[in-house]
Amino acid sequence: MKFPKSSARYLNAILLSGVMSFVVSGFATAKAVGGLPPGIVMQWLGAWAIAWPIAAVVAILVGPRVQRLVARLTQ
Template structure:
């Protein structure tokens, strides 16, 4: 099953926001738990879910505007 190209920007935002928040929340939780890592996984999963709930909608709003800004700044618009 292929996803229609018109959904590309939304899919891009979904994937990028999931990857970014995964790594950022993992580091944030690890830094906040030192030296006791008991309960790391549940805390990290909760932090990732909350981060992603904010990052995904924000990215879908901001990314098109940033692409336009970059295109204007580089003269490719």
């Protein structure tokens, strides 16, 4: 399955936010529960299920502004 080139910005934001929120929610969940107790995987996935859509929306909305800022900060 191929997506049209016009969707690249959105697909990038969705995939990158998924990976980032997965990693960050894992560390945050482990910290919140005090380590790696039984059942942490389900807690982690629950936290990720909430975090990913939020991260994706933020990435889609803020991404262009960040790209413009990076362009101004670099040569």
